[in-house]
Amino acid sequence: SFIYRPEYYQILEDEEGQSLKGIAEIIIAKNRHGALDTIKLRFVDQFAKFADLDESDFDALPDDTFSSPFDGGNIITRPSRMNDDEDIPF
Numbered sequence: 001s002f003i004y005r006p007e008y009y010q011i012l013e014d015e016e017g018q019s020l021k022g023i024a025e026i027i028i029a030k031n032r033h034g035a036l037d038t039i040k041l042r043f044v045d046q047f048a049k050f051a052d053l054d055e056s057d058f059d060a061l062p063d064d065t066f067s068s069p070f071d072g073g074n075i076i077t078r079p080s081r082m083n084d085d086e087d088i089p090f
Helices: none
Strands: 002-004 023-028 037-044 049-051
Touching: none
Parallel strands: none
Antiparallel strands: 002 023, 023 037, 037 049
């Protein structure tokens, strides 16, 4: 298998003039028991991650789409037991 990213080689458009920014190909060139193929994926460079081409961007989602338990003011901080002044038991 090989990874080919035209953008890495400063190839920014294909023959039809379509942008190749963020596009990658996984080339399966040798497979003893299966088909040989080329799979086009989207490359997210800020995370060094590959995703499906038709997968939507998270940037297009509204900010309030995801919530976190840390969003509210219900955070409790407990001190560590390592700070106790007791002697070591052994």
